[in-house]
Amino acid sequence: MTATAITIESLEKSFQNETVLRDVELAVRDGEFCVVVGPSGCGKSTLLNCIAGLLEYDIGEITIEGRNATDLSVQDRELGYVFQEFEETLFPHKTVAENIAFGLEQGGRDFSASEIDERIEEILALLSIGETKDDLPESLSGGQQQRVELARQLARECDVMLFDDPLADLDYKLQKRMELEMRSIHSSLDSTFLYVxxxxxxxxxxxxxxxxxxxxxxxxxxxxxxxxNEPATAFVCRFVGDSNAILVEDAVSGEVGEVVDVPSEIGSIRATVQNESGSDSGLVLVRPEAIAIGATDCDVTVTGVLEGRTYTGETTEFALSVDGIDREFHVVVPDRPAVGEVGEPVSLGWNADDSMYFSTLSVTDTVTTADLIEG
Incomplete structure (x- = not known):
C-alpha cells in the first residue's frame, strides 16, 4: 500500500469574518503529482500556505509524512515551495549557481562543496539552462528566472514540493514547454508534487x-x-473543460445514471441524471465535442443557425444560435468540415449519455444557475 505524503483532515481557515477554507479533506500519496484547480480566490494558495506553515489554520489537522504539522516549524517541514512571484525570491546579487547553492546550504542535509557543484550541474542541465550558471538574475529572461527558482527548490531534493501557479506569468509558448518539463522533472524524481x-x-x-x-x-x-467525463457537480463540469449550458426550470426526479426527459429552455430533451436532486431547477450541460453537425438520428436533435467558425489547426469551433437560448452554442469537430455558410440553418445532435443533467450545482451554497450560465 502506497504511503501518504500529505493528509489534510477537516481543515478550516478564516480571515476576520470570511471563511477561506471549509472542511477540506485531502490525502496526497507519496510520489503523486496532485493538482488543485479552481477559480481565483477559491482558497488554493491559502491551502498551500497552511501546509507550508506560513499560515496558522483554525480547525483541523495536517500531517506531513506521518508527522503532525503543528509540531513542526516551517524549516522542520522540509518542503520545497515555488511561488508564483518568483522574481522576489531570487537574490539579485548572486549568480544562478550561487542562488541554487544557497538553497542547498539552507536545507536539512550537509552537502560538500563537490556535491553542491554536482547538484547544480545536474539540475541546470535537467531544466536546459546550463549556460546561465554564472549569470545574475537580472540578465535572464522571465522564463529562465522561473527555471532558476525551480532549480533552487528541486536541487534540495525535498520529498514534498509545493507549487503556487508557477507558470502563470509566462508567455504561451514557454508555458507549454514548461508544462512538459514539469512532467519530465516529476518522473525523474521521487518527490511528491502538490501544485495549484x-x-x-x-x-x-x-x-x-x-x-x-x-x-x-x-x-x-x-x-x-x-x-x-464524470463531473460530480455542474460547477465542476463548467469549470473543467468547455460545455454548453441549457437551463432546466423544473426539477426532474431520477436515479443517478438514469436517462430522463428534462423540460428545458429549448423544449423537452433526453438527458442522463448526474447527481441527486439538489434544487428546484438545474442545468443540462453538453460538451462541444460531443455534438454532431448534420445529425438526424441522435437522442437529442435541435436546429441552429451558424454564426461563425474558428479553425484551430486540428479542430474547427463553430458558434451557433439556437431558439430559446440567448447565448452562443458551441460545437467542436475534427479537421475543417464544410457545414454551410454563416446565417444558414444546420441540424445539431447529441446522445443522452452526453447530455448531463445536474440538479446539484455545487457543494457550496453560493452557486446559482445564472452564475454557471454566465461562466
Whole structure:
C-alpha cells in the first residue's frame, strides 16, 4: 500500500469574518503529482500556505509524512515551495549557481562543496539552462528566472514540493514547454508534487490526481479523466473543460445514471441524471465535442443557425444560435468540415449519455444557475 505524503483532515481557515477554507479533506500519496484547480480566490494558495506553515489554520489537522504539522516549524517541514512571484525570491546579487547553492546550504542535509557543484550541474542541465550558471538574475529572461527558482527548490531534493501557479506569468509558448518539463522533472524524481493553478488545461495535463476547489471547499477529487467525463457537480463540469449550458426550470426526479426527459429552455430533451436532486431547477450541460453537425438520428436533435467558425489547426469551433437560448452554442469537430455558410440553418445532435443533467450545482451554497450560465 502506497504511503501518504500529505493528509489534510477537516481543515478550516478564516480571515476576520470570511471563511477561506471549509472542511477540506485531502490525502496526497507519496510520489503523486496532485493538482488543485479552481477559480481565483477559491482558497488554493491559502491551502498551500497552511501546509507550508506560513499560515496558522483554525480547525483541523495536517500531517506531513506521518508527522503532525503543528509540531513542526516551517524549516522542520522540509518542503520545497515555488511561488508564483518568483522574481522576489531570487537574490539579485548572486549568480544562478550561487542562488541554487544557497538553497542547498539552507536545507536539512550537509552537502560538500563537490556535491553542491554536482547538484547544480545536474539540475541546470535537467531544466536546459546550463549556460546561465554564472549569470545574475537580472540578465535572464522571465522564463529562465522561473527555471532558476525551480532549480533552487528541486536541487534540495525535498520529498514534498509545493507549487503556487508557477507558470502563470509566462508567455504561451514557454508555458507549454514548461508544462512538459514539469512532467519530465516529476518522473525523474521521487518527490511528491502538490501544485495549484487556475488553469484548467494545465491541470488536466499535469495531474495524476486532480482536486477541484470552489469557495474554499473541495468539489471533487479524481483522475483528470474521471473529473472531465464524470463531473460530480455542474460547477465542476463548467469549470473543467468547455460545455454548453441549457437551463432546466423544473426539477426532474431520477436515479443517478438514469436517462430522463428534462423540460428545458429549448423544449423537452433526453438527458442522463448526474447527481441527486439538489434544487428546484438545474442545468443540462453538453460538451462541444460531443455534438454532431448534420445529425438526424441522435437522442437529442435541435436546429441552429451558424454564426461563425474558428479553425484551430486540428479542430474547427463553430458558434451557433439556437431558439430559446440567448447565448452562443458551441460545437467542436475534427479537421475543417464544410457545414454551410454563416446565417444558414444546420441540424445539431447529441446522445443522452452526453447530455448531463445536474440538479446539484455545487457543494457550496453560493452557486446559482445564472452564475454557471454566465461562466
Amino acid at each position: 493553478t487556475h488553469n484548467q488545461d494545465q491541470a488536466l495535463k499535469l495531474a495524476d490526481k486532480l482536486v477541484v476547489m470552489n469557495h474554499g471547499m473541495i468539489e471533487q477529487i479524481g483522475t483528470p479523466e474521471s473529473i472531465y
